[in-house]
Amino acid sequence: MGEDPTREGLRDTPARVARAYEELFAGLRTDPDEVLDKTFDESHEELVLVTDIPMYSTCEHHLLPFHGVAHVGYIPNAQGQVTGLSKLARLVDLYARRPQVQERLTSQVADALVRKLRPRGVIVVMQAEHLCMGMRGIKKAGALTTTSAVRGLMRDSASTRAEAIALIKAR
Numbered sequence: 741m742g743e744d745p746t747r748e749g750l751r752d753t754p755a756r757v758a759r760a761y762e763e764l765f766a767g768l769r770t771d772p773d774e775v776l777d778k779t780f781d782e783s784h785e786e787l788v789l790v791t792d793i794p795m796y797s798t799c800e801h802h803l804l805p806f807h808g809v810a811h812v813g814y815i816p817n818a819q820g821q822v823t824g825l826s827k828l829a830r831l832v833d834l835y836a837r838r839p840q841v842q843e844r845l846t847s848q849v850a851d852a853l854v855r856k857l858r859p860r861g862v863i864v865v866m867q868a869e870h871l872c873m874g875m876r877g878i879k880k881a882g883a884l885t886t887t888s889a890v891r892g893l894m895r896d897s898a899s900t901r902a903e904a905i906a907l908i909k910a911r
């Protein structure tokens with residue numbers, strides 16, 4: 741950087757950064773399956789969709805933020821096994837608090853839901869701005885990246901997927 745690391749404003753910065761990283765990467769030390777341990781049977785067998793979950797993550801290449809929103813939906817299994825709505829947001833947070841790429845973050849959320857809820861279908865859509873593309877490098881501030889992960893019925897049935905996407909668009 742060419743800065744003087746002993747000047748007052750920077751002296752405590754290494755410790756501050758260490759504490760900040762502990763928080764930003766806390767998801768590495770949390771078990772995703774525990775988030776979804778509590779489920780209940782509500783006999784609801786149709787779509788549950790939480791949209792616009794604020795999402796802050798860190799790009800593993802540059803350690804710069806990427807941030808935006810996540811939309812997470814699933815179709816419960818025949819027992820109508822559901823989880824608390826907040827758990828979907830907790831799951832996004834947990835995986836976002838790791839060094840990430842957006843594609844992996846999106847799939848990890850979808851796969852955790854498949855593993856724990858055994859749902860008939862899952863859809864996860866994320867839309868984010870990557871600061872490594874905005875404030876440096878190619879400098880395209882405002883460019884948005886959209887990723888999706890679909891599993892089960894959401895992958896196999898075009899009409900089910902179209903319904904979920906229409907609800908995401910209509911929000």
Ligand SMILES: Nc1nc2c(ncn2[C@@H]2O[C@H](COP(=O)(O)OP(=O)(O)OP(=O)(O)O)[C@@H](O)[C@H]2O)c(=O)[nH]1
Nearest residue numbers: 799800801806840841842843870872873876877878
């Ligand atoms: N696929 C994917 N790429 C990402 C993500 N976050 C950052 N990147 C990209 O990772 C790439 C790393 O490319 P490198 O060529 O190794 O690094 P760089 O020289 O700093 O690349 P530039 O950003 O093009 O200057 C860049 O193209 C970034 O835009 C992500 O979530 N998914």
Ligand SMILES: [Zn+2]
Nearest residue numbers: 799801802872
């Ligand atoms: Zn990056």
